[in-house]
Amino acid sequence: MAAAAPKRTGAVESYSTWRWTDRxxxxxxxxxxxxxxxxxxxxxxxxxxRGLQYLRPELLFERPTGAVDQTKSGGILDPILGTLMxxxxxxxxxxxxxxxxxxxxxxxxxxxxxxxxxxxxVEIVAGTPSIVLAIFGLIIFxxxxxxxxxxxxxxxxVFGRSLINASIMMSFIAxxxxxxxxxxxxxAIPGHVREASYALGKTxxxxxxxxxxxxxxxxxxxxxxxxxxxxxxxTAIVIILLGNTLLIEPQEGxxxxxxxxxxxSTLTSYVYENSPAGEGGAYExxxxxxxxxxxxxxxxxxxxxxxxxxxxxxxxxxxxR
Amino acid sequence: MESLMPPPVRRIAADRQATVAPAPSSNGGEPALDxxxxxxxxxxxPDRPRVPAIERMRxxxxxxxxxxxxAVKGVSLPIRQGEVLALIGPSGxxxxxxxxxxxxxxxxxxxxxxxxxxxxxGQDVDQLEVTQLRRRxxxxxxxxxxxxxxxxxxxxxxxxxQGKKRPGKKELAPQVEEALVRAGLFDEVRADLQHPALRLxxxxxxxxxxxxxLAARPEVLLLDEPCSALDPKSTEVIEELIVRLREEVAIxxxxxxxxxxxxxxxxxxxxxxxxxxxxGPTDQxxxxxxxHRTREYVGGAFG
Amino acid sequence: MATSAPTATxxxxxxxxxxxxxWTDRRAELVLGAVSCFVLALIVGMVVFVFSKAWPSxxxxxxxxxxxxxxxxxxxDRIQQPGTAEPVYDFGAFxxxxxxxxxxxxxxxFGAAFSTLAAIFMVEFAPESLRRILTPTxxxxxxxxxxxxGLIGILVLAPFVGDLISQDRKESVxxxxxxxxxxxxxxxxxxxxxxxxxxxxIIAQALRQVPRGWTExxxxxxxxxxxxxxxxxxxxxxxxxxxxxxxxTGRALGEAIMLAMVSGGTAFAPNPVDGLTFFLEPxxxxxxxxxxxxxxxxxxxxxxxxxxxxAVLLVSAMALSIGAYVVKxxxxxxxxxx
Ligand SMILES: Nc1ncnc2c1ncn2[C@@H]1O[C@H](COP(=O)(O)OP(=O)(O)OP(=O)(O)O)[C@@H](O)[C@H]1O
Ligand SMILES: [Mg+2]
Numbered sequence: 001m002a003a004a005a006p007k008r009t010g011a012v013e014s015y016s017t018w019r020w021t022d023r024x025x026x027x028x029x030x031x032x033x034x035x036x037x038x039x040x041x042x043x044x045x046x047x048x049x050r051g052l053q054y055l056r057p058e059l060l061f062e063r064p065t066g067a068v069d070q071t072k073s074g075g076i077l078d079p080i081l082g083t084l085m086x087x088x089x090x091x092x093x094x095x096x097x098x099x100x101x102x103x104x105x106x107x108x109x110x111x112x113x114x115x116x117x118x119x120x121x122v123e124i125v126a127g128t129p130s131i132v133l134a135i136f137g138l139i140i141f142x143x144x145x146x147x148x149x150x151x152x153x154x155x156x157x158v159f160g161r162s163l164i165n166a167s168i169m170m171s172f173i174a175x176x177x178x179x180x181x182x183x184x185x186x187x188a189i190p191g192h193v194r195e196a197s198y199a200l201g202k203t204x205x206x207x208x209x210x211x212x213x214x215x216x217x218x219x220x221x222x223x224x225x226x227x228x229x230x231x232x233x234x235t236a237i238v239i240i241l242l243g244n245t246l247l248i249e250p251q252e253g254x255x256x257x258x259x260x261x262x263x264x265s266t267l268t269s270y271v272y273e274n275s276p277a278g279e280g281g282a283y284e285x286x287x288x289x290x291x292x293x294x295x296x297x298x299x300x301x302x303x304x305x306x307x308x309x310x311x312x313x314x315x316x317x318x319x320x321r
Numbered sequence: 322m323e324s325l326m327p328p329p330v331r332r333i334a335a336d337r338q339a340t341v342a343p344a345p346s347s348n349g350g351e352p353a354l355d356x357x358x359x360x361x362x363x364x365x366x367p368d369r370p371r372v373p374a375i376e377r378m379r380x381x382x383x384x385x386x387x388x389x390x391x392a393v394k395g396v397s398l399p400i401r402q403g404e405v406l407a408l409i410g411p412s413g414x415x416x417x418x419x420x421x422x423x424x425x426x427x428x429x430x431x432x433x434x435x436x437x438x439x440x441x442x443g444q445d446v447d448q449l450e451v452t453q454l455r456r457r458x459x460x461x462x463x464x465x466x467x468x469x470x471x472x473x474x475x476x477x478x479x480x481x482x483q484g485k486k487r488p489g490k491k492e493l494a495p496q497v498e499e500a501l502v503r504a505g506l507f508d509e510v511r512a513d514l515q516h517p518a519l520r521l522x523x524x525x526x527x528x529x530x531x532x533x534x535l536a537a538r539p540e541v542l543l544l545d546e547p548c549s550a551l552d553p554k555s556t557e558v559i560e561e562l563i564v565r566l567r568e569e570v571a572i573x574x575x576x577x578x579x580x581x582x583x584x585x586x587x588x589x590x591x592x593x594x595x596x597x598x599x600x601g602p603t604d605q606x607x608x609x610x611x612x613h614r615t616r617e618y619v620g621g622a623f624g
Numbered sequence: 625m626a627t628s629a630p631t632a633t634x635x636x637x638x639x640x641x642x643x644x645x646x647w648t649d650r651r652a653e654l655v656l657g658a659v660s661c662f663v664l665a666l667i668v669g670m671v672v673f674v675f676s677k678a679w680p681s682x683x684x685x686x687x688x689x690x691x692x693x694x695x696x697x698x699x700x701d702r703i704q705q706p707g708t709a710e711p712v713y714d715f716g717a718f719x720x721x722x723x724x725x726x727x728x729x730x731x732x733x734f735g736a737a738f739s740t741l742a743a744i745f746m747v748e749f750a751p752e753s754l755r756r757i758l759t760p761t762x763x764x765x766x767x768x769x770x771x772x773x774g775l776i777g778i779l780v781l782a783p784f785v786g787d788l789i790s791q792d793r794k795e796s797v798x799x800x801x802x803x804x805x806x807x808x809x810x811x812x813x814x815x816x817x818x819x820x821x822x823x824x825x826i827i828a829q830a831l832r833q834v835p836r837g838w839t840e841x842x843x844x845x846x847x848x849x850x851x852x853x854x855x856x857x858x859x860x861x862x863x864x865x866x867x868x869x870x871x872x873t874g875r876a877l878g879e880a881i882m883l884a885m886v887s888g889g890t891a892f893a894p895n896p897v898d899g900l901t902f903f904l905e906p907x908x909x910x911x912x913x914x915x916x917x918x919x920x921x922x923x924x925x926x927x928x929x930x931x932x933x934x935a936v937l938l939v940s941a942m943a944l945s946i947g948a949y950v951v952k953x954x955x956x957x958x959x960x961x962x
Contacts, residue, residue, distance in 0.1 A: 019486075022851060025854070029744050033749065035742075039817060040758075043776065100656050100660065108653050114660075127945045129911055135934055136674055236881055268771045275774070275778055275885060277885040283779055426840060455846035466838055468842070468856060469859070478847075537845055
């Protein structure tokens with residue numbers, strides 16, 4: 001069979017018949033495309049080069065110290081753990097809320113006015129800059145009745161900065177992404193799948209739990225990975241709400257709760273603080289941390305591509321088989 | 322390995338001499354109707370003046386495949402100005418694919434491959450600049466595809482974008498009007514030339530696409546089921562147009578409507594599963610087909 | 625499980641299940657609805673809260689809040705340390721707003737043009753091999769945290785630009801500002817580099833979704849590839865270009881950290897009258913200002929001022945999402961999803 005496959009003929013295309021404006025535009029188009037490639041390559045290669053230059057394996061397992069001298073400021077273990085905890089906690093708070101909202105919007109959505117309001121609300125959060133979320137969170141968590149989430153000083157003043165507080169505000173960043181992805185997934189399920197489930201005597205609630213939820217799991221995963229990437233990359237909420245202490249500093253006395261209500265830092269805030277913009281000038285450490293951060297984002301991005309790539313080919317015919 | 326090579330290319334090439342008669346160029350009108358079987362009754366084939374036929378295009382041993390899967394297997398055909406060529410055949414037999422290859426539109430499908438030669442006025446189309454080629458060979462698609470702009474802009478599109486200079490609206494207006502009149506659409510859209518073309522009905526959209534192709538004054542016109550969504554009245558307008566145009570433009574029309582093929586075509590090519598089964602003057606194909614598959618297909622239509 | 629075996633204990637269980645059914649459904653709807661309302665309440669609460677906190681600053685300054693009522697750096701210092709018992713609210717954010725408009729506006733306008741061309745290249749003109757690596761690379765770049773762009777800016781680009789500025793030029797404005805590599809042009813450039821991948825990905829997606837019938841129909845009329853792209857595909861994808869620009873504007877407005885790192889860090893309104901020096905003048909956009917004074921949030925007057933800035937950002941973001949919604953409508957008409 002393969003022997004018979006005919007060759008593809010080459011296209012004869014000549015620009016001489018084109019208008020000069022078209023030729024100019026095409027040249028610009030190539031220039032932009034090549035500039036994009038060059039920019040992409042130089043950013044990624046430069047970060048890769050610096051990362052490999054400054055990232056030594058022991059940095060990953062050593063705790064940082066407050067020294068100004070780059071050779072003595074220790075590793076980046078705490079920021080890595082901070083990023084991991086914040087990412088996991090933030091999405092863990094966001095996912096249940098977001099999935100509920102998405103299912104309610106798609107499957108119920110009554111009364112219509114309320115649904116529109118919820119939709120717009122989610123849209124507003126999606127557009128809210130994280131710095132606004134950060135200072136909003138600080139004021140809220142400094143209310144006396146939320147003092148148990150962080151640390152209350154002698155005089156009754158609430159610190160307002162803690163891992164759990166930062167995670168709660170971070171969940172607002174992930175929420176719209178998970179809602180969006182889940183809604184898209186639900187909308188992609190053809191109506192006859194639901195009808196088939198009802199025809200088998202299943203209730204709407206059972207249909208949602210046994211049919212729809214399993215089906216949108218890839219979409220939820222996509223939204224979650226996107227949300228994790230955004231959380232891992234956010235700096236504003238960390239430096240304002242996480243306390244931005246170099247080390248993870250749990251509150252004393254309580255094993256797990258102490259960690260949650262304690263303070264810490266993440267890779268992003270570590271990069272910021274070690275750049276000339278922050279206090280330290282430990283740019284070698286900043287590059288190393290930025291490289292690790294880039295790897296985290298790369299992995300999450302790859303996860304999204306895998307989930308989306310895997311399902312978009314199968315999703316269309318999944319139900320029509 | 323040679324023995325494993327599937328035969329279609331060579332086989333068709335071999336018996337093409339037999340089936341594809343060097344079509345009569347001067348007596349394309351009404352050949353002998355003598356042995357006409359009874360099934361021809363009820364068919365009206367209007368008398369029309371003969372026009373001189375000039376061969377404009379020729380496909381030689383055309384093989385087209387999608388991702389290695391052949392869709393057209395070795396077709397050779399002449400296309401003449403002055404004689405309308407109709408392509409008939411069951412769904413999926415490669416009519417559209419063949420038509421699209423004539424102005425190298427198949428090159429826009431990444432998986433499509435082509436072998437064999439296509440000549441336009443004796444020149445290989447692969448040697449021609451592709452946009453110039455498509456200016457000379459225009460195509461109307463099976464699905465109406467008006468652009469998301471106004472009726473006027475749709476018809477003026479080719480005139481505006483083809484040339485080196487953009488003509489002004491004043492210059493364009495008479496040409497647009499003429500194209501719309503020829504496609505039998507002008508009376509309906511006279512008042513709303515500025516309305517979005519996507520709001521027209523399906524049949525109107527189809528005629529708009531014909532007008533759009535006509536406006537650029539091509540030398541060869543490829544029509545892929547141009548009347549599939551039209552009422553009998555509009556169909557008649559289009560058919561008259563085709564018959565009238567054949568003098569100045571070489572026309573190929575794909576149709577599932579055999580009566581239509583009978584009415585407008587001077588030559589008919591019958592395709593089946595990618596093979597060109599039979600090619601000849603209309604009356605021969607409809608009244609005295611040499612191949613039994615043609616007889617079955619054509620007979621079913623008039624039975 | 626139990627309902628599938630109706631023989632033994634079927635009857636009572638089935639009856640029970642039937643009793644439960646409507647209730648489970650109702651309960652599901654109620655629970656899901658309640659969660660949605662809770663989320664909505666949080667969001668509405670946030671908006672209301674930010675505005676109520678910002679109110680003292682707004683009501684004290686009136687429309688002057690948006691105007692130029694003096695040196696913003698000095699005003700903010702006085703808000704922070706009034707030296708009197710009474711809190712000071714005097715504030716006019718013009719310099720900050722101008723800095724925001726300048727950086728965001730230039731970055732988005734340049735970015736939109738660049739991204740459109742780059743997306744056309746990616747979809748139509750790039751060689752197949754390049755196309756295959758470009759698409760994932762662009763989506764990776766769109767996800768790179770802004771602090772990394774800031775780091776490259778402050779460590780690599782700012783020193784480089786700083787060295788290009790002549791000593792004479794620095795001395796000519798020494799009394800007012802110091803010209804360093806950190807200036808609004810560099811900030812805008814990095815902002816553009818940051819938002820271009822986002823916009824390119826959106827536009828390329830829309831270009832790919834243009835119905836083939838339209839592009840092939842145009843090609844069949846003998847129109848060259850560029851004009852097909854420009855007159856059919858880009859025209860159809862125009863709403864996506866605007867939607868991408870709107871999204872990018874939102875990102876640029878809200879970008880705080882990167883801009884705090886590379887914009888020069890002082891409230892100053894670059895003045896086009898200054899000629900070439902204009903491009904090298906420092907600025908500090910609204911969001912970056914919040915980062916700068918974040919330690920001052922304990923001071924009620926400073927907090928109110930910063931919440932005022934946050935409220936302006938919030939309103940801009942809402943206006944943008946309304947704009948995006950309006951713009952998306954024509955896309956739906958053509959059956960194209962953004
Ligand atoms: N883009 C494509 N990719 C792969 N295969 C294709 C493509 N287009 C057409 N084919 C295949 O090529 C064969 C011929 O298709 P073509 O569209 O030419 O048929 P047709 O004769 O025009 O049919 P119809 O009368 O229904 O329009 C079919 O088997 C079809 O499945
Ligand atoms: Mg067809």
